[in-house]
Amino acid sequence: MEQPLQKRSTGRLMIIGFLSPTILLLLFMVAYPIISLVYYSFHNFSAMRPADGMTWAGLGNYEYLLTDRGIWQRFVFTGKFVFLCVTMQMILGIFVGYQLQKTFKGRDFLFTALMLPMMLSPVVAGFLWRYMLNAEWGVVNYLLTGIGLPKVEWLSQATPALWAAAVVDTWMWTPFIALLATAAFRGIPETIYEAAEVDGASPAYVFFRVTLPMSAPVLFIALILRLIDCFKQYDLFVAFTGGGPGSSTETVSFAVAKTAFSYFYTGEASALAVILLCIIMGLAMILVRHLSKMGER
Amino acid sequence: MSASNTGSARITRWVLFGLLVLYTIYNLGPILWLVISSLKSRADLFAMPPKLVFTPDFSGYQSVFGIGAAKDSAASIGVFRSLITSVLVSTIGTSVAVMLGTLAGYVCSRFDFRGKGDFMFFVLSTRMLPPVAVLVFYHMMFAQLGLADTRIGLILIAVFINVGLATWIMKGFFDGVPREVEQIAIVNGYSRMYAFRKLVLPMVKGGIAATAGFCFIFSWNEYAFASILTTTKAQTLPVKISTASGATGIEWTQICAAGVVLIVPVLIFFWLIRKHLLMGMTFGVLGRK
Incomplete structure (x- = not known):
């Protein structure tokens, strides 16, 4: 933007004035804690017994974690959970978003109603589904037996519990993908569709060759946000399974919380948190870089 | 509009509509169940088969x-x-x-x-x-x-x-x-x-x-x-x-x-x-x- 020279300084003042509160807050709330976290991760230390002091542990905490089979189990579970959730949510969300971008009577009403699961507190959602999936008096098993299927012990076996958790997360967050997808689909200029219709392209062709590619950046953002949110999922499992049966539905986040706030192994929890942070930030960086490449194209 | 009049296009549209209805049930069913359950007494909550007709209880x-x-x-x-x-x-x-x-x-x-x-x-x-x-x-x-x-x-x-x-x-x-x-x-x-x-x-x-x-x-x-x-x-x-x-x-x-x-x-x-x-x-x- 062409600007007279004397206005430059106002611009700089504005940048500094408008950004500094946010930067200061985030430095205090993110940079400082993370530096401390890395520091703790190299020490034997318990927040419960500060009198015992801190002793240098070197890579001890990391070594212990990476050779512990229990931790690998948490990572494998988290990975399976993320994969199931993101796949189901993207497919369902794009489908629902495509249906909702059409203009029809009662669309606003249906649209808002379908957003309801996303508005529910994750803890309440966890309890609600735990209530509905109860093997003995839950409504889901009642409906299943009603159509002649056997009862399922949803929450007392590892595999059904994984699927149940993915179904609950998908229930909550498909509306979010649908919201972003609708927004993206409606942003595509009408003239492109008209041109496609004149050319006699089939609806399926238009959807896969025009709609999807043109809304790819937004859908990709949706994917990033869900991928990372699923990866750090914690609230849902507290209320839904409590990590059980056994420790089979503990995510990595859940394990960090348990190590830090039930066992008070602060050093070890810090090390696990650092590993979790590195994975998430690494993922985010790769994905965001890919996104900006998409934007340039 | 010629494409949408053929038989297969109509079937596709009905299938998509059916899927949307199914999704809506999956989406709104639990919310409905939450509202219903919030009005049930402790005894009605655990009734099997689940009760759809009950005296509302506002204790929650x-x-x-x-x-x-x-x-x-x-x-x-x-x-x-x-x-x-x-x-x-x-x-x-x-x-x-x-x-x-x-x-x-x-x-x-x-x-x-x-x-x-x-x-x-x-x-x-x-x-x-x-x-x-x-x-x-x-x-x-x-x-x-x-x-x-x-x-x-x-x-x-x-x-x-x-x-x-x-x-x-x-x-x-x-x-x-x-x-x-x-x-x-x-x-x-x-x-x-x-x-x-x-x-x-x-x-x-x-x-x-x-x-x-x-x-x-x-x-x-x-x-x-x-x-x-x-x-x-x-x-x-x-x-x-x-x-x-x-x-x-x-x-x-x-x-x-x-x-x-x-x-x-x-x-x-x-x-x-x-x-x-x-x-x-x-x-x-x-x-x-």
């Missing part, structure tokens, strides 16, 4: 609001207190986060400065941070600063978890306002600040509302931070109801009633901002006006 709602039969019980006074905490923390936290996000979003939309890309990523990364990771440290920091179990501490958290998202969404809305608005104002002798306050801000009112809606949902439903950083005095409603499940087993009626109470303000918010939601959610990456 009474204990959330601390009225009626539950008026003087210590447990429900605690629940009502936590509702007040939730309202205060979410509204104040959302207001501050939206304010900061609006300022930062405007600068990111209008100016090119060194490190802008890094700043934008840093801001977004706060949204991606796993709460438990920083909580290991906050737990100690809050105790040292006297912020543990206080509403002020939770407001700080509410601002922090939302400011990144607010910045990104607001940047998208500002990108949609033509730069000519400020150019014309400056040519006419107004200051840049005046143009921002009196011309640009009113144009993104809807965007501010949508951003506030999102921030409100996230702080209203926030659980991880509140559950670790509060113990008694400053518990929010989601934390309170999760700890209520203890001595006498899980208080399902109370949880369902609290769930309904928690969803109402968000639903109202959503309905009011529904038109703006769709515009803001493309984060400006589609590059349209």
